[in-house]
Amino acid sequence: MKRKIHEKEVRKKIIKAARELFLEQGFHQTTIRQITQKASISTGTLYHFYQDKEDIFFHIAEETFLRVIQKAEELAKDESIYLRLAFELALHIQAFLKNRNTAELYVIAYGSYRISEEVIKKQQMRMELLFGNKKHFPTKEDIMLRSLTIKGYLHALALKAMNEEHLQPDQIIANSAQLMLQLYHVSEAEITSTLKSLKAMKMGS
Numbered sequence: 001m002k003r004k005i006h007e008k009e010v011r012k013k014i015i016k017a018a019r020e021l022f023l024e025q026g027f028h029q030t031t032i033r034q035i036t037q038k039a040s041i042s043t044g045t046l047y048h049f050y051q052d053k054e055d056i057f058f059h060i061a062e063e064t065f066l067r068v069i070q071k072a073e074e075l076a077k078d079e080s081i082y083l084r085l086a087f088e089l090a091l092h093i094q095a096f097l098k099n100r101n102t103a104e105l106y107v108i109a110y111g112s113y114r115i116s117e118e119v120i121k122k123q124q125m126r127m128e129l130l131f132g133n134k135k136h137f138p139t140k141e142d143i144m145l146r147s148l149t150i151k152g153y154l155h156a157l158a159l160k161a162m163n164e165e166h167l168q169p170d171q172i173i174a175n176s177a178q179l180m181l182q183l184y185h186v187s188e189a190e191i192t193s194t195l196k197s198l199k200a201m202k203m204g205s
Contacts, residue, residue: 123150
C-alpha cells in the first residue's frame with residue numbers, strides 16, 4: 001500500500017514538473033534532465049514510470065481534456081447539454097489563446113496520432129451518448145466525422161495562436177460554438193440561447 005502511494009506521488013511530481021516547464025519554455029525546449037531536476041528525482045526513476053517526454057505529455061494531455069470536461073459540467077450545472085458542449089469548446093480555445101507556449105502544446109496534442117486517437121475516441125463515445133438517439137445521426141461514422149472536423153478546426157486555431165496571429169477571443173469562441181452546434185444539427189433557437197448563456201457566464205481561467 002505504501003509503495004503504491006509512493007509511486008502515485010512520484011508520478012504526480014513528474015507530471016507537475018513537466019507541465020510547468022512545458023508552459024514556461026515550451027515542449028521542444030524542455031529536456032528530460034530539466035524535468036528530473038525540477039521533480040528532484042533521478043533519470044532512472046522517470047524512465048521507470050514513463051517511456052519518454054512524449055509519454056509524459058500524453059498523460060498531461062489526458063488530464064487536461066478531462067479537467068475541461070469536468071469544469072464545463074460544473075459551469076453548465078443543470079443547463080442544456082448544448083451549453084456544456086459550448087463551454088468545453090470555449091475553455092479549450094480560451095486556454096490556447098492565452099500564450100504561445102500553451103498554443104504550442106495544443107498543436108502538438110492535436111498533431112499527435114496517439115493523443116488524437118484517444119481524444120477522438122472519447123469524444124465520439126460522449127457524442128453517441130448525447131446525440132446517438134437523434135434521427136440526424138443514424139451511424140457512428142456520422143458522429144466520428146464531426147468529431148474529426150472539430151478536432152481539425154481546433155488544431156488550425158491553435159496553430160494560428162502559436163504563430164501569434166491576432167485573434168479576438170470572444171468572437172472566435174462564439175463563432176466556434178455556433179459552428180460546432182450547427183454540425184450537430186442543433187436548432188437555431190437552441191444555438192441562440194446557448195450563445196447568449198455562453199456570453200453571459202464567466203468561465204475564469
